[in-house]
Amino acid sequence: EAGVVQSPRYKIIEKKQPVAFWCNPISGHNTLYWYRQNLGQGPELLIRYENEEAVDDSQLPKDRFSAERLKGVDSTLKIQPAELGDSAVYLCASSGSTGRPSEAFFGQGTRLTVV
Amino acid sequence: AQTVTQSQPEMSVQEAETVTLSCTYDTSENNYYLFWYKQPPSRQMILVIRQEAYKQQNATENRFSVNFQKAAKSFSLKISDSQLGDTAMYFCAFMRYNAGNMLTFGGGTRLMVKP
Numbered sequence: 414e415a416g417v418v419q420s421p422r423y424k425i426i427e428k429k430q431p432v433a434f435w436c437n438p439i440s441g442h443n444t445l446y447w448y449r450q451n452l453g454q455g456p457e458l459l460i461r462y463e464n465e466e467a468v469d470d471s472q473l474p475k476d477r478f479s480a481e482r483l484k485g486v487d488s489t490l491k492i493q494p495a496e497l498g499d500s501a502v503y504l505c506a507s508s509g510s511t512g513r514p515s516e517a518f519f520g521q522g523t524r525l526t527v528v
Numbered sequence: 529a530q531t532v533t534q535s536q537p538e539m540s541v542q543e544a545e546t547v548t549l550s551c552t553y554d555t556s557e558n559n560y561y562l563f564w565y566k567q568p569p570s571r572q573m574i575l576v577i578r579q580e581a582y583k584q585q586n587a588t589e590n591r592f593s594v595n596f597q598k599a600a601k602s603f604s605l606k607i608s609d610s611q612l613g614d615t616a617m618y619f620c621a622f623m624r625y626n627a628g629n630m631l632t633f634g635g636g637t638r639l640m641v642k643p
Contacts, residue, residue: 454636458632469628502571516575517629519572519573521571522571522572
């Protein structure tokens with residue numbers, strides 16, 4: 414079974430440029446998460462989707478960040494315009510159920526460097 | 529809000545020896561779950577072990593075991609017979625019961641296993 418797939422693995426952009434990250438969750442997983450992991454820190458949740466609905470986006474900086482999950486499968490996280498402080502690893506995860514604790518499976522992340 | 533604290537930024541252990549990683553957390557919840565995740569240089573978060581707060585018995589998974597002290601809000605990870613492949617970042621994480629399986633992570637402990 415394929416795991417959570419993210420692309421690209423690395424991205425270097427200049428500040429003020431836009432950038433997008435893509436995530437393909439495990440087949441059949443209804444819940445999808447985007448986490449941001451700053452250097453030397455633990456991941457922090459940005460947004461959670463149940464199918465195509467964003468049910469928790471309180472930590473998403475909405476002035477420059479946006480996300481979508483069309484048809485409740487793949488998801489895209491976008492930053493426009495990027496700032497130097499956005500440099501981090503962006504992790505996508507998915508899980509199969511929210512009714513009881515369900516293991517979250519993580520992708521390998523996208524390392525973003527803003528110069 | 530929940531907080532998770534890992535007070536050991538870095539640890540090292542000799543191959544085949546035992547090491548214990550510390551984690552404390554703060555919550556007003558009574559029902560919750562605790563996890564230890566491993567993050568190797570590939571950046572993919574891998575679940576090591578989980579503990580349900582209502583269970584008094586400490587979880588074990590092969591060479592990995594936890595010491596869960598609910599009253600003290602402590603959740604340490606013991607790795608026995610350390611192997612070179614155990615070298616990684618280790619994150620302690622908290623999950624509220626029935627809250628969408630969202631994880632709150634600690635800051636991580638970098639473990640190096642020396643030959």
